[in-house]
Amino acid sequence: MVVAVRQVQVEALPPDRLQALIGPERAERFRETTAAARASLGRRRVINVNSTARGGGVAELLESLLPYARGVGIDASWLVIDGGPEFFEITKRLHNRIYGVRGDAGSLGGAQRAAYEETLRSNRADLLDLIRPGDIVVLHDPQAAGLTDAARRAGAIVIWRCHIGRDAPNAYSDEGWDFLRPYVEDADAYVFSRAAFIPRWADRTRTATIPPSIDPFSAKNRALDPATTLAILQFAGLLAAAADPPALAVPRPDGSPVRLDRRADTLATGPAPPADAPLVVQVSRWDRTKDMPGVMHGFVEHLDGHREAHLALVGPAVDGVEDDPESGAVLDECLGFWGQLSPGARRRVHLACLPLDDPDQQATIVNALQRHAAVVTQKSLVEGFGLTVTEALWKQRPVVASRVGGIGDQIRDHEQGLLLDDPADLTAFGAAVRLLLDDHSLATRLAEAGHQRARAEFLPDRHLERYAALFATLAEP
Numbered sequence: 001m002v003v004a005v006r007q008v009q010v011e012a013l014p015p016d017r018l019q020a021l022i023g024p025e026r027a028e029r030f031r032e033t034t035a036a037a038r039a040s041l042g043r044r045r046v047i048n049v050n051s052t053a054r055g056g057g058v059a060e061l062l063e064s065l066l067p068y069a070r071g072v073g074i075d076a077s078w079l080v081i082d083g084g085p086e087f088f089e090i091t092k093r094l095h096n097r098i099y100g101v102r103g104d105a106g107s108l109g110g111a112q113r114a115a116y117e118e119t120l121r122s123n124r125a126d127l128l129d130l131i132r133p134g135d136i137v138v139l140h141d142p143q144a145a146g147l148t149d150a151a152r153r154a155g156a157i158v159i160w161r162c163h164i165g166r167d168a169p170n171a172y173s174d175e176g177w178d179f180l181r182p183y184v185e186d187a188d189a190y191v192f193s194r195a196a197f198i199p200r201w202a203d204r205t206r207t208a209t210i211p212p213s214i215d216p217f218s219a220k221n222r223a224l225d226p227a228t229t230l231a232i233l234q235f236a237g238l239l240a241a242a243a244d245p246p247a248l249a250v251p252r253p254d255g256s257p258v259r260l261d262r263r264a265d266t267l268a269t270g271p272a273p274p275a276d277a278p279l280v281v282q283v284s285r286w287d288r289t290k291d292m293p294g295v296m297h298g299f300v301e302h303l304d305g306h307r308e309a310h311l312a313l314v315g316p317a318v319d320g321v322e323d324d325p326e327s328g329a330v331l332d333e334c335l336g337f338w339g340q341l342s343p344g345a346r347r348r349v350h351l352a353c354l355p356l357d358d359p360d361q362q363a364t365i366v367n368a369l370q371r372h373a374a375v376v377t378q379k380s381l382v383e384g385f386g387l388t389v390t391e392a393l394w395k396q397r398p399v400v401a402s403r404v405g406g407i408g409d410q411i412r413d414h415e416q417g418l419l420l421d422d423p424a425d426l427t428a429f430g431a432a433v434r435l436l437l438d439d440h441s442l443a444t445r446l447a448e449a450g451h452q453r454a455r456a457e458f459l460p461d462r463h464l465e466r467y468a469a470l471f472a473t474l475a476e477p
């Protein structure tokens, strides 16, 4: 197998632009922290390694955070390892098992270990060419975990950052950890998104808890006025338009225009929702743990027809996410369920895939969808952190989400959104969405508090400060 480690280009962004959002005192603290981090890092570089440059939370997080790290003078970079279908099937299986779900029926035995190691061996030479003794190498998730030993031997300080986990271990998560533990156990440090994810065997003195963050100025999150939001969604084919919508150019985060020329693929699921209908939105990868079919059934069985609301389930084009081999099957399942709905329900439920070939365009469409949503849902069965929730909170949208994983760190029930104690309870899901559609003042209050929470905890300065505290324990000049 020919594999190649790719370098993702990371621009530097001036952190000063955060000041308007975080205020002068917090900005000053951030300047001091990053100056100290720069001094303690000296010539060390911070090299991140994951397995996809687009799609999903880890790519989103690296894309949002690393430009600010560069902007404060830290030499942060991003490498993407390669693998074949078998590797990604195994790592997807690991991903599911660490979450405590079975996923596919496959095993994680000697043959899988051999295939996993073989792929990482093929990436190793490229990787070792790119790292220097003293570098800090941050390996993300199970895909990159098996590079720990090689990077340490090359003289790097290795952090394994795990974005997934489960609060209470079960037999599946034990199986996942049995597979991974030998690869990561000797890492210099571990990072988990929440304390409850730290597995029993991990040495707590080497473990930090760091939640992710979003970039408020990215194409995904920057402010869009209502008219532009509407125009984007009409152009993308996600909202009905009276006439053929005109071509549209929206400024990219760097100010250059992004000319929208890609439409969402609405998968022959009928005419788009009317622009004035309340729209319930879930944007997620086509992954069973996101429970798109559950959202559909909950909506149809407990809300259908209520206030003429429509539902949009939107995910990436299924050939677009390199390390997510199950997405095609999950999308097909959703389409199958949609085909069985009554004609009235089919009219109000919409499925769509977004093309990933121009990341700014797809991010702009997601931004507009989240901003237009009357309610954003994230009815995940398990979740690492749930950046889609952070994104919705930042956009001041009312959220209904499951109390799983990091979602519970972002929302307290009835304070920043509504939480479902049992993600499989479709009645409770329907009631929560209905409440937010009906009670405008509650929806507004939760959304405002959600925005404040996202501002306080999940912007890049907080993220980098938490990293700086970890680096301080690892790297002396």
Ligand code: UDP
Pocket (backbone or CB within 6 Å): 055, 056, 057, 058, 060, 220, 283, 284, 285, 314, 315, 316, 317, 354, 362, 363, 366, 384, 385, 386, 387, 388, 389, 391
């Ligand atoms: N996302 C996207 N397009 C899609 C589906 C998801 O841009 O069609 C983004 C979403 O906006 C978020 C990330 O992918 O930024 C998903 O992160 P999250 O933590 O919610 O879940 P993960 O995919 O990591 O399980």
